[in-house]
Amino acid sequence: DAGVTQSPTHLIKTRGQQVTLRCSPKSGHDTVSWYQQALGQGPQFIFQYYEEEERQRGNFPDRFSGHQFPNYSSELNVNALLLGDSALYLCASSWDIQETQYFGPGTRLLVL
Amino acid sequence: EDKVVQSPLSLVVHEGDTVTLNCSYEVTNFRSLLWYKQEKKAPTFLFMLTSSGIEKKSGRLSSILDKKELFSILNITATQTGDSAVYLCAVFMDSNYQLIWGAGTKLIIKP
Numbered sequence: 051d052a053g054v055t056q057s058p059t060h061l062i063k064t065r066g067q068q069v070t071l072r073c074s075p076k077s078g079h080d081t082v083s084w085y086q087q088a089l090g091q092g093p094q095f096i097f098q099y100y101e102e103e104e105r106q107r108g109n110f111p112d113r114f115s116g117h118q119f120p121n122y123s124s125e126l127n128v129n130a131l132l133l134g135d136s137a138l139y140l141c142a143s144s145w146d147i148q149e150t151q152y153f154g155p156g157t158r159l160l161v162l
Numbered sequence: 163e164d165k166v167v168q169s170p171l172s173l174v175v176h177e178g179d180t181v182t183l184n185c186s187y188e189v190t191n192f193r194s195l196l197w198y199k200q201e202k203k204a205p206t207f208l209f210m211l212t213s214s215g216i217e218k219k220s221g222r223l224s225s226i227l228d229k230k231e232l233f234s235i236l237n238i239t240a241t242q243t244g245d246s247a248v249y250l251c252a253v254f255m256d257s258n259y260q261l262i263w264g265a266g267t268k269l270i271i272k273p
Contacts (some may be wrong), residue, residue, distance in 0.1 A: 092250055092263030106258050138203065149194045149254040153204040
């Protein structure tokens, strides 16, 4: 049973560029949540996708957008990258509104 | 504002010691509290607590929730170097199905 997978594992971009991160949920899960985790901090909720729609959104600007596909996989897009966007981006999957979320290995993004 | 606060922020102990990690919260529409362990990247699920006063146990780890005083503790007995990690506490809110996270406790176990 495959767990949550994310790609790429690492990424280096320059300010102003755009980036797309990908996530495949755990088998049987239909909900994908995205988090940003800065060094030494807990994860910060970006948004959650369910049934191909954004169900909830945290306090992140519109530069952060996402998508969920019919197979429940998801993408996170960040436009006009800033230095402060450098972080570990975590994807977590769950079944609908159940609390227990299972995390992927994350994508480490460095913006220069 | 909804918040979750963990203490201490970091802790260094020797192998064999017992540690207690704390998590307090102030949130609206509380449903449950979850503990995760984060070693390198992905947080891994440890416990979910919904009822006050009922201890959850898994090997040397145990956790309990106090919904009246709004806190939870995570105990690790007979610590091993493999317990070194960041321990994260999160609260799930029924109002928006979000997890609100604490900053974590960085635990270092010295041989």
